[in-house]
Amino acid sequence: MSVFDNLIIFEMANSHQGSVSHGINIIKEMGKIARKYNVKAAVKLQYRDLDTFIHPEYKERGDVKHIPRFMSTRLSFDQFCELVTAVKDEGMVTISTPFDEEGVKWCVEQGLDIIKIASCSSLDWPLLEAASQTGKPLIISTGGKTISDIDKIYNFFTHRNAEFSLLHCVAEYPAPLERLQLDFIDRMKGRYRNVQIGYSGHEDPDDHTVSMLTVAKGAKIFERHVGLPTETITLNAYSMNPQQADQWVASIVKARSICELKKENTKYISQEEIDSLHSLARGVYAKRKIVKGEALTKDDVFFAMPYQEEQLTSGDFYEGIVVSREYEVNEAIYERKYISDIKSARSVIHDAKGMLFEAGIAVGNQFELELSHHYGISNFRQFGALIINIINREYCKKLIVVLPGQKHPRHYHEIKEESFQLLYGDLEVEIDGQRKQLSPGDMQTVLRGQVHSFSSKNGAIFEEISTTHVRNDSYYEDNNIRNKDPMERKTIIKEW
Structure with missing residues (x-):
């Protein structure tokens, strides 16, 4: 302090x-x-x-x-x-x-x-x-x-x-x-x-x-x-x-x-606050008798208070939920709250946009968005990065958003040389086993062949300037990542 x-x-x-x-x-x-x-x-x-x-x-x-x-x-x-x-x-x-x-x-x-x-x-x-x-x-x-x-x-x-x-x-x-x-x-x-x-x-x-x-x-x-x-x-x-x-x-x-925030950089939400809101929330109830294994639509349910503990709320509901048991008319529906890959990706994008807004960084609308999820989208908040590809000519410019607690695994490039400049947050860069803490404004160059990774405790946004980005030029130490098709570990989004 x-x-x-x-x-x-x-x-x-x-x-x-x-x-x-x-x-x-x-x-x-x-x-x-x-x-x-x-x-x-x-x-x-x-x-x-x-x-x-x-x-x-x-x-x-x-x-x-x-x-x-x-x-x-x-x-x-x-x-x-x-x-x-x-x-x-x-x-x-x-x-x-x-x-x-x-x-x-x-x-x-x-x-x-x-x-x-x-x-x-x-x-x-x-x-x-x-x-x-x-x-x-x-x-x-x-x-x-x-x-x-x-x-x-x-x-x-x-x-x-x-x-x-x-x-x-x-x-x-x-x-x-x-x-x-x-x-x-x-x-x-x-x-x-x-x-x-x-x-x-x-x-x-x-x-x-x-x-x-x-x-x-x-x-x-x-x-x-x-x-x-x-x-x-x-x-x-x-x-x-x-x-x-x-x-x-x-x-x-x-x-x-x-x-004051009760936890660093986060908003504390008490159990009392949760209970208070749940007392006014609408739960999901069966409009008709529902058979085990059915996929629900809006016509099969209605939303009403009171909310029952562990019941699906109106905000949790989505069409296509497959029920695990039989439900009678007017019965509260209790099902596992499934989060789809699409919903996970959208949540990540919203968080990244919020970080960019808080940092005062404008990205315009001429870019390609890449979610780099090395161990699947469900593990993205632990491993990966959100990459905003802006220019890729003889030179390349990207903005990389690292979420709080997120790490990008060890890898190297044979063709590309890159330099990072931290714009916002905190970033730890590891190069050939040597770790370095970056503060906003700090720069770090990664040479061809140098094994590197990066992570952030509270979240980071950094600019990457490099030679031309070439597909399949990222070689990961972990064979579980290396053996995957790039389509399995990357999601490309044209608009957010």
Whole structure:
């Protein structure tokens, strides 16, 4: 699991008034909340070397925004070390936002877990360079940045092999609901698929619909300003007191329980849900007396509720079912739910189309579809692949869909040389006994004569570019496959 997954960040509001003791009190309150909801939480500090960060002629100016607050809340390196220790003592993740290179050094020297880049600094290339060189995980806020700006940020850190995530953010304090643009999270997830996307909020602290919506949008990191009001300290309009922070975390936890899949990449269906639907389903009943061995038609049956356990439902019925025993009028029909090869093939095609849609890959309508089922269509989900033949000239292009848990058996080619590029999912390629895990974008060439196979845990789509595809140029290690006629292990479909 990524260090960024389901991370909740409590950012100290107003630099905790420049008081170590007040900062520690805030940290302890946030620690209580983290333990109450058993969440992965962090407290975020802010580092800047005020001796160099502010121009010397402006340090005493009271008419320039932020400078008086920065100067009045100054803390030393050692004082920040006390706060870092307090965060660790509470069992939380340590994060700071450095606003200059000296602040980056402090993050390293204090052994912080993560470095956060503020929206105002996300195009500060000297600062970003220093942060990228630390090797620490980075979180970058993108408030006020165009999609072109974010592309630059993404490429900057990708080129440096940094571990980083991006936060959608609206840098208004407080931020009006009508300008939050939460749909942009969808675009970021689609555009930057290999990084975690989160949300840094500045809206009304009492509004929890936004936090729940961001969970539903798929955000994995959540950040808000927090503070601790006292007789002399009043929080600003976008910072949360401990009670509001508690409710904010509660809303995230609740939304996760509503939205999350119970199993990885699959939809969990409970027995209670199945029973509920069966209570409204129509069962298949005999309209007339039926003799053992008859092939049923729609005229022989009727569909009605209630459904009896193990009975055929209206959705299971197809004309041609041969009954295994005699049935009286109005009797519920119980027969084995037979899945024909045609129905199996159609199910596979539907799954493959769904994967292509989810991956955003359009194939057009000029192709030939091939189901490669080495051990029969009934075993296709375990062994085989769905091959979309697009071009076969002096060069050849195919898209190959590997279903979750599916493996393509070992084979080699004498004439064809091919290269794979993974477009979506996960793929393990084995070549001459050597296994390699591919991630989206990775390429692998298979030379003539090299014995190879491939498989996927969660499903994959990859492009194959090769020399001309020649029929009967696939030589399988397993004689059970090799001895079959190609027509026995391939089904060609012109339209899907």
